[in-house]
Amino acid sequence: MPLYETGTLTEALPTMNQEKSDEYLVQLCAGLKFLHRHKIAHRDVKTDNVLITAKEKRVVIADFGLSEILTTIDTPVSTIKGTHMYISPEQFIQKEFNAFKCDMYALGVVYWCMVFKVDVFDLKSTEQMKESINTLCDTSIDWLVLTNLLDPSPVDRLTCYNLLCVLEQPEYRFTDRIASLRGNGKIFYQSVINV
Ligand SMILES: Nc1ncnc2c1ncn2[C@@H]1O[C@H](COP(=O)(O)OP(=O)(O)O)[C@@H](O)[C@H]1O
């Protein structure tokens, strides 16, 4: 694995801007799509586990220490995994849950950090995170993405496939980024993963 001298997404948060956060959201979603298609749940998605390449153009999903390879996309898991604020609520409530949907909740927390330029560890509670989302315009794509990914109900939470489809809609500002990503195809999906 190469050394990514730019460091982690956590370190990049204070200087985050919308251009970067849009790009990173799409790339992370594409990276998770690649993993989930191969039935790999990361289980510890967080800003500390996302590295940034030298020219800050690309993010790389790292640290597969808690990852699981599952038999099918519906195979339930029962072990609570992840890091504090990134752990989806159903892991504390249900005996069994879908690990891929847990990754999507954690992606929501990562996106929250990028939108608000704040490390989630500076927060005291999940409620604070929810309240800040309500300060966004409720018709904005950021509100929609955050509200959906951080939905306590995993059934209602989008998969990475569906999230990319939503972002691709022409009314949102992500359309062109996804088009260029699809143009690069498989090579791109693989490039955002670093096992
Ligand atoms: N290839 C790398 N390039 C730059 N920094 C790295 C790299 N791998 C790990 N790090 C840094 O080390 C930290 C810990 O590495 P990680 O693989 O996440 O292991 P763990 O969290 O299990 O200790 C990361 O959060 C990151 O700051």
Ligand SMILES: [Mg+2]
């Ligand atoms: Mg780590």
